Amino acid sequence: MSDDIPFDRTFELAPGRAEEVVPGVRRLLANNPSPFTYKGTVSYIIGRGRVAIVDPGPDDAAHVAALLDAVRGETVTHIFVTHTHRDHSPAVPRVKAATGATVLAEGPHRAARPLNVGEAPRLEASNDTDFRPDRALADGEVVTGAGWTIEAVTTPGHTANHMAFAFKEANLLFSGDHVMAWSTPVVAPPDGSMSDYMASLDKLARRSEPIYLPGHGGAVRNAPRFVRHYIEHRKGREASILHRLGKGAADIPTLVRAIYIGLDPRLVPAAGRSVLAHLEDLAARGVVATDGPPSIEGVYRLSE
Numbered sequence: 159m160s161d162d163i164p165f166d167r168t169f170e171l172a173p174g175r176a177e178e179v180v181p182g183v184r185r186l187l188a189n190n191p192s193p194f195t196y197k198g199t200v201s202y203i204i205g206r207g208r209v210a211i212v213d214p215g216p217d218d219a220a221h222v223a224a225l226l227d228a229v230r231g232e233t234v235t236h237i238f239v240t241h242t243h244r245d246h247s248p249a250v251p252r253v254k255a256a257t258g259a260t261v262l263a264e265g266p267h268r269a270a271r272p273l274n275v276g277e278a279p280r281l282e283a284s285n286d287t288d289f290r291p292d293r294a295l296a297d298g299e300v301v302t303g304a305g306w307t308i309e310a311v312t313t314p315g316h317t318a319n320h321m322a323f324a325f326k327e328a329n330l331l332f333s334g335d336h337v338m339a340w341s342t343p344v345v346a347p348p349d350g351s352m353s354d355y356m357a358s359l360d361k362l363a364r365r366s367e368p369i370y371l372p373g374h375g376g377a378v379r380n381a382p383r384f385v386r387h388y389i390e391h392r393k394g395r396e397a398s399i400l401h402r403l404g405k406g407a408a409d410i411p412t413l414v415r416a417i418y419i420g421l422d423p424r425l426v427p428a429a430g431r432s433v434l435a436h437l438e439d440l441a442a443r444g445v446v447a448t449d450g451p452p453s454i455e456g457v458y459r460l461s462e
């Protein structure tokens with residue numbers, strides 16, 4: 159299903175060793191590989207001397223030590239956080255304590271919508287609900303440091319508080335988990351929202367940065383074109399759901415089996431949440447119907 163996106167999975171970076179990825183930006187890999195994190199979370203260091211960090215990463219002592227080692231002799235003035243999943247933000251308290259840097263993000267973790275009756279926040283274990291920024295950033299807000307300018311770009315969808323950061327001098331975007339070269343991200347209700355996610359993709363498609371530096375894997379090249387592939391991919395998945403519902407009502411496990419061929423079994427539950435995200439969006443648009451609010455147990459049909 160994902161063959162339509164020109165993924166680039168080349169990514170050769172040993173955990174714990176900082177390297178310059180583009181002039182003025184170093185990156186450092188955390189040793190937390192998984193089907194959701196690829197080789198692990200990538201933390202970034204912007205500038206030299208007086209620097210900013212993007213996504214300190216998981217609460218992993220070795221990663222925090224490597225990050226602080228990479229900026230030894232320098233001053234960390236700012237910490238930017240793309241979103242509050244446990245592989246991105248929990249290292250913030252340790253890095254802040256060691257550096258005194260100001261923490262900037264869209265806001266604390268929150269769900270994209272209220273929970274339905276009886277609905278458990280299934281992915282709660284992946285959320286960093288303790289996170290609080292020192293300064294909440296609004297869309298378009300600009301933050302300047304020593305030799306760098308960052309523009310905040312709200313990109314809800316993967317999480318409600320997801321924020322990308324445009325590095326103006328380098329003409330690139332730190333895209334977090336919103337757009338990545340190796341895979342599409344999980345968009346899973348109630349934390350994620352497909353309607354928001356698609357709107358955030360449309361927003362990035364109107365921007366001009368040619369390079370994205372994501373939270374996992376290598377750089378996204380030719381980014382505006384890549385974003386358009388992402389949009390087409392999601393529309394293709396939506397079409398697959400509608401095609402299957404055209405044959406009759408179906409529940410989510412049936413839709414997952416029909417749509418995701420050869421899926422890694424570890425990703426089946428996430429795929430179910432992703433299908434639910436599409437169904438929520440389709441129900442909100444009046445294309446698909448179900449009894450009660452869209453839920454993971456629901457049975458779905460095309461609207462009359």
Ligand SMILES: [Zn+2]
Pocket residue numbers: 241243316335
């Ligand atoms: Zn995430």
